[in-house]
Amino acid sequence: MSFTRSHLFASTAALLLACSPVSAEDLVIGTKSEPSSLDPQFHVLSPNMQVSLAIFEPLVRQDAQGAIEPLLAESWELASPTEWDFHLREGVTFSDGTPLTAQDVVFSLDRVAKVPNSPTPFTLFTRQIAGVEALDDTTVRITTKQAYPNLTVDLVNLPIMSKAAASGDAPEGRTTTELNRGEGLIGTGPFTFVSWQKGADLILEANTSYWGEAPDWDRVIMRPMTNPATRSAALLAGDIDMMEDVPTGSVGQIEGDANAKIVSGPPARVIFIALDQERDDSPGISGTDGENPLKIKEVREALFRAIDREGIASRVMGGAAVPAGSLGTPNMFGTSADHEVPAPADPERAAQLLEEAGYGDGFSITLGSPSGRYVNDARVAQTVAAMWSRIGVKTAVDAAAAPVFFKNRDHRAYSAYLASWGNNTGEIGTTLGAQLATYDKDAGQGSANAGRYSNPELDALLSEASKTMDDDARAKLLEEADALAMSDFAILPIHFEVPSWGLRADLEYEARADQFTLPQNVTRSE
Amino acid sequence: MSAFVINRLLQAFFVLLVMSVLVFVGIYLVGDPISMLVSPEATDLERDAVRESFGLDRPIFVQYITFLGSALQGDFGRSFLTGEPALQLILERMPATVELVGFAMFFSVVIGVPLGIIAGLRPEATFSKVIMTGSIFGFSLPTFWVGMVLIMLFAVQLGILPTSGRGETVQVGPIELSILTLDGLRHLILPALTLGLTKASLIIRVTRAATREIQAMDYIKFARAKGLSSSRILRVHLLKNVLIPIITVAGLEFGQALAFAVVTETVFSWPGMGKLLIDSILTLDRPVVVAYVLIMVLFLVLLNLVIDLLYMVIDPSSREKVRD
Numbered sequence: 013m014s015f016t017r018s019h020l021f022a023s024t025a026a027l028l029l030a031c032s033p034v035s036a037e038d039l040v041i042g043t044k045s046e047p048s049s050l051d052p053q054f055h056v057l058s059p060n061m062q063v064s065l066a067i068f069e070p071l072v073r074q075d076a077q078g079a080i081e082p083l084l085a086e087s088w089e090l091a092s093p094t095e096w097d098f099h100l101r102e103g104v105t106f107s108d109g110t111p112l113t114a115q116d117v118v119f120s121l122d123r124v125a126k127v128p129n130s131p132t133p134f135t136l137f138t139r140q141i142a143g144v145e146a147l148d149d150t151t152v153r154i155t156t157k158q159a160y161p162n163l164t165v166d167l168v169n170l171p172i173m174s175k176a177a178a179s180g181d182a183p184e185g186r187t188t189t190e191l192n193r194g195e196g197l198i199g200t201g202p203f204t205f206v207s208w209q210k211g212a213d214l215i216l217e218a219n220t221s222y223w224g225e226a227p228d229w230d231r232v233i234m235r236p237m238t239n240p241a242t243r244s245a246a247l248l249a250g251d252i253d254m255m256e257d258v259p260t261g262s263v264g265q266i267e268g269d270a271n272a273k274i275v276s277g278p279p280a281r282v283i284f285i286a287l288d289q290e291r292d293d294s295p296g297i298s299g300t301d302g303e304n305p306l307k308i309k310e311v312r313e314a315l316f317r318a319i320d321r322e323g324i325a326s327r328v329m330g331g332a333a334v335p336a337g338s339l340g341t342p343n344m345f346g347t348s349a350d351h352e353v354p355a356p357a358d359p360e361r362a363a364q365l366l367e368e369a370g371y372g373d374g375f376s377i378t379l380g381s382p383s384g385r386y387v388n389d390a391r392v393a394q395t396v397a398a399m400w401s402r403i404g405v406k407t408a409v410d411a412a413a414a415p416v417f418f419k420n421r422d423h424r425a426y427s428a429y430l431a432s433w434g435n436n437t438g439e440i441g442t443t444l445g446a447q448l449a450t451y452d453k454d455a456g457q458g459s460a461n462a463g464r465y466s467n468p469e470l471d472a473l474l475s476e477a478s479k480t481m482d483d484d485a486r487a488k489l490l491e492e493a494d495a496l497a498m499s500d501f502a503i504l505p506i507h508f509e510v511p512s513w514g515l516r517a518d519l520e521y522e523a524r525a526d527q528f529t530l531p532q533n534v535t536r537s538e
Numbered sequence: 539m540s541a542f543v544i545n546r547l548l549q550a551f552f553v554l555l556v557m558s559v560l561v562f563v564g565i566y567l568v569g570d571p572i573s574m575l576v577s578p579e580a581t582d583l584e585r586d587a588v589r590e591s592f593g594l595d596r597p598i599f600v601q602y603i604t605f606l607g608s609a610l611q612g613d614f615g616r617s618f619l620t621g622e623p624a625l626q627l628i629l630e631r632m633p634a635t636v637e638l639v640g641f642a643m644f645f646s647v648v649i650g651v652p653l654g655i656i657a658g659l660r661p662e663a664t665f666s667k668v669i670m671t672g673s674i675f676g677f678s679l680p681t682f683w684v685g686m687v688l689i690m691l692f693a694v695q696l697g698i699l700p701t702s703g704r705g706e707t708v709q710v711g712p713i714e715l716s717i718l719t720l721d722g723l724r725h726l727i728l729p730a731l732t733l734g735l736t737k738a739s740l741i742i743r744v745t746r747a748a749t750r751e752i753q754a755m756d757y758i759k760f761a762r763a764k765g766l767s768s769s770r771i772l773r774v775h776l777l778k779n780v781l782i783p784i785i786t787v788a789g790l791e792f793g794q795a796l797a798f799a800v801v802t803e804t805v806f807s808w809p810g811m812g813k814l815l816i817d818s819i820l821t822l823d824r825p826v827v828v829a830y831v832l833i834m835v836l837f838l839v840l841l842n843l844v845i846d847l848l849y850m851v852i853d854p855s856s857r858e859k860v861r862d
Contacts, residue, residue, distance in 0.1 A: 042807075045817075048620045055619075056577045129621035131575035131588060188621050209714070211631055211809030212704055235703055237807040238817075241686055246701040246807075249693040415569030415822050422573055433578065446579065456581030 039229040039531055042243040042255040046236035048131070050208060051191040052171045052199075053124050056132040061169065062528040063234065066216055068171030068199030071098055071117065071152075072164050076533075077278060077343055078438030078525040080164045084112065084172055084200065085152075093159040093481055094142075100150040106174040107204045107219045114146030119175035119185075121154075126184035137166040159479045161486055165437040174198040202227045202532040211236065216531070232531040247272055247514045254521070255514040256529050260330035260388070262514075271517050278525045279334040279341045279508030281434045283386060285379070285396065286447070286503050287312060287427070290464035294427035296378030296410075300371070306427060310369035312501035317365065318403045319396055320357035325507050328391050332512060336505035338498050339433065339447060340440035341525070346477075346490025347440050351498040354505065362403045374404025380426030381409055382417040387509055393430045396506070421462050430506075433460065436526060441477050441490050448497050449474055465502045543843065550839035557835050561828045562605065566598050571618055571822040592618055605828070614832070615825035619818070624829040628811055633713040634704060635803070635810030639795045641717065641730040646737035647788060653738075654745025655772070655780065661750065669742060676739025685732040685805035692728060700725050702807040729806040733799060737791050744787045748780045755779075782853055789845040797834040 048055045052064035065073075071085040082088075085098040104112040121144045124134045140163065143155040156163055177198035178186045186196035194205045202224065203216035214234040218227055235252065237243045243255040244262035248269055258266060258274055266272045287306040288294045294304045305311040321335035337354030340347035366372060377400070381393035390411035397407035412420065421429055435443045450466040451458035457471070458464075470493055477489035497503070511527045520535045565571075572589050580588075589595045593604065605615060614624045657666040693701040705725035707714040716722025752758060753776070761771050800812030811830065818826040 054621065056579075129591065129616055131618055131621075132577040132580055133584070133588070136577065136580055136584065192620075192622070209707075209809065210627070211634070211813060212807075235807065237702060238813070239804050239807070242689070242702050242805055242807055245686070245689045245694050249689075249697060249701045251693070251701045251703075414820065415574055418573035419569035422570065436579070442579070453582045456583060459581045459585075460578055 037229060037536075038231045038233060039254065039534055040233045040235060040252040041529060041531060041534075042237040042246055042252040043234050043529065044236075044240070044243070044256045045238060046211065046214070046234075049188055049192055050194070050197060050205070050214075051127065051186075051188040052173065053120075053127050053134045054130050054188045054191075056134060056136055056169070058527065062530060063214065064171050064199075065201065065528065066203045066232070066531050067197060067201045067205060068173065069201050070169065070171050071100075071167045074165075074168050074438060074526060076522045076524045078345075080168070080438075084117075088164075090481070091153065094156045096154045096156070096163055097147065098152045098154065100152065101223070102150070104200050104223045105221055106177065106198050106200050107221060108174065108177060108198050109221065110174060110176050112172070112200055113149045114152045115149075116172055116175045117152045118144050118146050119178070120173045121170060123173065123178070123184050124170065127188060128184070129188070134170065137169045140166065159481055161479070161481050161483075162437060162439065162442070165439065169436070171199060171201075203232060206231070227532045228535050229531060234531070244514065247516075250516075253516045253519060254529070254534060258512045258514045260332060263330065263332075263512075266514050272514055273517050274512055274514055275521050275523050276332070276510050276512035277523050278343060279510050280525050280527055281386070281432050281509045281511075282336055282339050282341070282443075282505055283333075283389070283392065283430065283432045283507050283509065284336070284339060284447075284503050284505045285315075285428055285430050286461075286463040287315070287465075288424070288463050289502075290466070291424075291427075295425055296380075296408075296427045297375060299373075299375040299406075304427070305369065305371055305375055308369045308371075309501060310365045311371060312504070314362040314365035314369070314403060315400060315405065316501050316504050317355065317358045317362040318399045318405075319504070319506060320399060321354050321507055322357070324392055324395055328388055328395050329507065329509075332387065332510045333507040334510060336507050338440075338494055339443045339503065339505055340435065340494060341508055343525075344435065345439040346487050346494060348491045348495035348498065350495055357399075359399075359403050366404060372404075374406060376406040376408070377428055378408045378410050378426065380417065380420060380429035381411045382414045382431070383411040385414040385417070386432045389430060389432075392506065396430070424462055426462075429462070432509075434527075438525070439490070440494055441474060441486075444470070444490075444493055444497060445474050445478070448502050463503065465497075467496070467500065467502065470496055470502075542846075546839065546843050546846075550836060553839065554832055554835055557831055558606070558609070558828060559602070561831050562602050562824070563598070565822055565824045565827060569822055570594075571824060574821045575618055575823075609832075614829035617818070617823050617826045619821055619823045619826075624825040625833075627814065627826060628830055628833060631809060631811040631814050633715065634808060635796060635799055635812060637715060637717055638726065638729055638733065638802070638808055638810060639792060639799055641726055642734035642795065643737060643788060643792050645730055645734040646741050646791075647784070649734075650738040650741030651745050651780075651784065654742040655749050655776075657742065658746040658749025658753065661746075666746075670746070673739035673742045676742075677736045679735075681732055681736065681801045682805055684735060685729070685802060688728050688732060689805070699728055702805075704809055729802050729808055732805070733795060733802045737788075737795065740787060740791065741784060744783050745780055748783045749776065752776055752779045778852065782849065785845060785848055785852070789841055789848075793834075793838045793841045796837070 045059050047060040047063050048057055052068050069084050072080050073083040075081055084101055086101045088096055088098040091097050124138050140156045140160045141154055142157045145153050147153050178196040180186045191197050197205045202219055202222050204219045206215040206217050208214045216232040218230050240259035246252045247255045266274055289307050292304050293302060325333040325335050335354050338347050338351040342352040379393055379397055381390050383390040393409045393411060397409045400407040420426060433443055446460040448461060448465050449457040450471050451461045451464055473489050473493040477486050480486040513521055515521055518537055520537050572585055576585050576588050593601060617624050617627055653669050657669045660666050689701050692699040703725055704716045706719040706721040707716045708718045758775055761775050800816045803810045803812040815830050
């Protein structure tokens with residue numbers, strides 16, 4: 013049945029394409045969740061960012077691999093180590109016809125801190141910015157608080173709004189509520205806003221006055237479909253043209269269908285196990301006479317070596333993962349070349365290491381894990397527990413729904429927990445700074461370091477790298493820091509999730525490291 | 539009569555108060571909204587700033603008293619996640635759910651009552667046994683599974699109905715309805731069928747039981763002895779009395795489905811309130827969860843009131859009870 017129908021579909025589609033190669037076409041995307049707001053400066057959240065990148069554009073953007081490239085700013089140079097001059101592209105207009113000027117940039121960056129009620133303010137990306145001024149109509153000077161090499165990475169997340177359209181009576185100009193209705197939602201991007209029904213379709217249409225290459229689509233419909241099986245069914249039925257996050261169970265079905273296909277990679281989010289290395293009396297550990305064996309490097313190495321990463325990637329993750337030897341993916345800036353590929357599993361060596369550390373009889377530990385937050389998270393934890401138990405570390409898994417898991421983690425109720433980190437900067441320094449730098453609340457260092465790993469040498473390298481402007485020198489420092497942390501088994505990387513998209517067979521999409529679904533990058537194959 | 543209504547409303551107020559405390563404390567015990575909402579990249583200081591802006595840094599009872607104060611003035615607070623008023627978020631989603639549940643209930647009554655009466659009148663017939671066995675399947679199959687099977691069959695294999703979403707809608711006053719367009723109706727069929735299947739099964743069984751019970755009543759025997767036609771007995775004497783338990787069950791089921799149509803809504807990506815509730819619980823978006831539960835409690839109390847009032851219309855003997 014489905015075969016004849018797919019045939020019919022294919023020939024009809026071919027006919028349509030042949031008759032009118034430039035016919036108006038809609039692109040319907042089944043997304044895994046909807047944006048919490050259309051205000052591009054309300055909430056730092058992937059679904060919000062990908063929509064705002066269709067309507068708005070930042071000064072610079074990341075390509076699919078995470079490298080920085082010019083967008084609204086054609087070029088930039090440093091006037092001093094803390095002063096960046098950005099030259100705006102000529103001839104760019106907003107979708108309402110007004111030209112882009114330096115004033116719009118100043119307005120947009122200035123608005124960030126004024127948006128109220130935000131669950132995660134975009135000040136995350138302006139915290140290093142001391143001032144923004146328009147030198148002339150097409151030049152913007154951004155002053156940073158100190159030498160800060162990652163400014164362009166932050167700017168990627170700050171789309172430029174139209175000053176004329178987004179000004180208003182409130183301190184922030186147009187309010188979030190107004191922008192949600194599309195009022196003042198004027199950008200320079202390839203699409204413009206049409207309508208948004210919460211929980212249902214968000215409709216965009218092509219910006220006819222777009223300065224860059226026109227997208228292949230007249231209209232884009234982004235439809236939140238939280239249930240992955242529903243997304244797959246809708247793709248197979250031809251109701252949608254593209255879906256985010258193909259569930260492991262549907263891979264075979266979609267690959268076997270003549271009208272659909274899957275694109276995946278590059279590896280992105282890292283899944284790891286963090287270990288409490290601060291407290292002696294760590295919860296969930298027993299059989300150690302009140303000591304915390306995780307403080308001993310040999311024990312950590314044993315736990316690292318006990319994990320069969322290949323096995324987890326192929327069997328538990330169904331191939332949608334790449335074994336990790338570092339917190340940074342191999343193509344990430346600053347990842348140590350020595351740790352791109354993890355050392356193979358070696359349970360015998362692991363048992364021997366335990367013996368050397370004085371834990372030949374093993375001990376008991378509880379491994380905390382979220383359930384349903386990351387792909388197959390609890391199953392990965394169960395598998396690791398089995399592998400640890402095999403070398404004598406009797407491991408029980410405590411898997412909980414995400415809100416409960418995070419509460420426990422923040423209260424430091426786990427001595428070992430499985431978690432994940434998504435790096436948006438394309439540079440390993442931010443990951444190491446959050447996960448492994450010594451916890452310091454006031455300095456904002458080690459903010460995700462619930463294992464409280466602390467190594468002054470690592471802190472010094474990271475701090476040095478964070479103010480080194482020269483890319484080569486910074487890369488070297490970061491590689492050194494990464495190698496230091498990984499040789500110390502400060503944290504145990506397991507794998508990188510490989511994001512995937514399901515597509516109609518005649519469409520192309522370059523999978524992105526930031527996992528965004530950008531409708532302007534979806535093209536029809538020739 | 540009016541004393542009865544006032545009494546009911548007072549009870550409702552008390553229930554609302556208790557529910558608000560339970561939900562408030564419940565969410566507080568589950569976890570910290572900040573760890574769900576704030577990007578992991580934020581530093582602890584940035585986290586604290588958000589916590590403060592949401593008032594979550596204050597003791598839980600202070601938060602509750604503040605909430606109660608504004609709730610009494612009709613302000614349930616703003617959603618942590620979207621920054622929009624919680625009540626508005628829920629009311630925006632309500633028409634879609636009411637439409638789905640209404641259609642599903644209509645379907646289940648239209649199918650369930652006749653089948654139930656047939657099964658009740660001829661309990662030994664093969665056809666009746668088929669109906670009863672079918673109804674067991676109807677309420678024991680999980681909704682999630684039924685929904686997926688219907689999608690795979692009608693949307694993926696046969697390609698005659700859409701998989702999900704609400705389709706084309708028509709603006710009627712402030713609300714959007716999909717029931718008025720052909721495309722909207724096509725989108726409505728599968729989710730309504732999924733949701734209605736369990737309800738229909740229940741109604742079949744209730745109707746059958748009521749029919750059998752009433753059939754044995756003296757007034758039916760008397761009507762028969764009087765020589766009334768069996769169709770008249772059915773319409774006037776039997777149906778009217780069978781309706782009493784059906785209204786109770788259908789009413790309760792309607793309320794239940796309205797508040798918790800979440801599985802069907804998730805499977806079919808139906809933009810209703812149920813999905814909003816589950817998403818809000820998962821992100822610990824307390825203002826939305828509290829407002830949702832309170833609205834639903836109020837709604838269920840009112841629904842029961844309406845059911846009781848309907849009894850009085852249908853069943854004269856219950857009028858006497860209220861007067862006492």
